[in-house]
Amino acid sequence: MDKIPILRMGQFLLVTIQVDLYDRLALDLEADLVKMVSKTGARGILIDISAVSIVDSFMGRIIGNIGVMSKLLDAETVVVGMQPAVAITLVELGLPLKGVYTALNVEKGMDLLKNKIQLDEEEEIGPDDDNSNDLTE
Amino acid sequence: MITATISLNKDTLNVLREQDVVVFRNRVKEYAVKIKMGLVNQTKLITAASELVRNMLRYANGGQIIIEVVSRGRDNGIRLTFKDEGPGIPDIKLALTDGYSTGKSLGLGLPGTKRLVNEFDIKSEVGKGTRITIIKWANG
Numbered sequence: 143m144d145k146i147p148i149l150r151m152g153q154f155l156l157v158t159i160q161v162d163l164y165d166r167l168a169l170d171l172e173a174d175l176v177k178m179v180s181k182t183g184a185r186g187i188l189i190d191i192s193a194v195s196i197v198d199s200f201m202g203r204i205i206g207n208i209g210v211m212s213k214l215l216d217a218e219t220v221v222v223g224m225q226p227a228v229a230i231t232l233v234e235l236g237l238p239l240k241g242v243y244t245a246l247n248v249e250k251g252m253d254l255l256k257n258k259i260q261l262d263e264e265e266e267i268g269p270d271d272d273n274s275n276d277l278t279e
Numbered sequence: 280m281i282t283a284t285i286s287l288n289k290d291t292l293n294v295l296r297e298q299d300v301v302v303f304r305n306r307v308k309e310y311a312v313k314i315k316m317g318l319v320n321q322t323k324l325i326t327a328a329s330e331l332v333r334n335m336l337r338y339a340n341g342g343q344i345i346i347e348v349v350s351r352g353r354d355n356g357i358r359l360t361f362k363d364e365g366p367g368i369p370d371i372k373l374a375l376t377d378g379y380s381t382g383k384s385l386g387l388g389l390p391g392t393k394r395l396v397n398e399f400d401i402k403s404e405v406g407k408g409t410r411i412t413i414i415k416w417a418n419g
Contacts, residue, residue: 162301165333195322196304198329199388227322235326235391236377 146171148178154255155179155217158190168204175208179215185262186255187212190248192223202237209242218243218258222251284349284358284414295341300332303344307357310346314355316417324357324415327395330388331361331411339365339408349414356397356416367405375401 144167149156155178157171175187187208191197197205209219220243232239243258245251290310292303307328311321335342342363349358368374377390393399398414 164297164301166297196325196329198326200333227319230319231322231326234394
């Protein structure tokens with residue numbers, strides 16, 4: 143039985159998809175990730191799809207679901223490393239993956255997650271910080 | 280409308296289980312590489328194929344797929360024919376509408392697939408089955 147490993151790094155969970163996903167594997171990943179977020183209290187999920195050459199509507203839906211589900215558990219999801227051909231195909235298919243954040247590569251994805259979480263924490267302390275808006279970019 | 284073409288190379292695959300999908304996708308990829316299809320078109324073709332094979336598994340418990348290299352003038356392409364003996368589609372026009380689905384999907388499968396390929400032909404008879412043919416040209 144194949145399984146996609148989920149790595150924990152501080153407040154984040156990292157997933158690198160290196161194999162051709164079939165439906166069962168994708169569904170298992172979705173369930174595993176949501177459980178893991180709940181168990182570890184992770185604040186962010188980073189999914190690296192740079193090795194994925196095909197994202198069809200089912201896979202796209204799973205990625206979107208992971209984004210929405212993790213959001214319900216107070217975690218953000220960033221998808222990184224999408225191949226240009228995959229982006230073109232997704233948009234023509236009619237699935238622009240609106241629900242999740244995206245970044246060009248793992249490094250930028252991590253920065254994005256860190257910023258998102260920092261912003262959240264500052265809002266919790268109080269919106270009196272004048273510089274809080276500068277962090278959005 | 281599928282235009283007159285010459286079939287050069289042919290392969291038949293039965294897809295009955297989810298795991299067969301990966302094998303099928305790889306086979307399509309091999310064919311596409313063989314005719315020197317560009318990466319974007321390859322991705323579109325394999326994604327389209329993936330959508331159709333998923334439909335076939337979900338609604339008809341699998342079926343048969345024919346992969347062919349076809350030629351029209353100077354252009355080469357891949358033709359995929361999906362045949363199943365499932366319930367058939369009562370209203371093809373409706374099934375080709377964005378956002379329509381009888382299952383739990385987003386309803387992007389058929390209309391999305393049509394946008395990804397150069398030629399798309401669908402024939403379906405309720406109670407007998409469905410036959411979908413798509414062609415993606417290497418330079419299409």
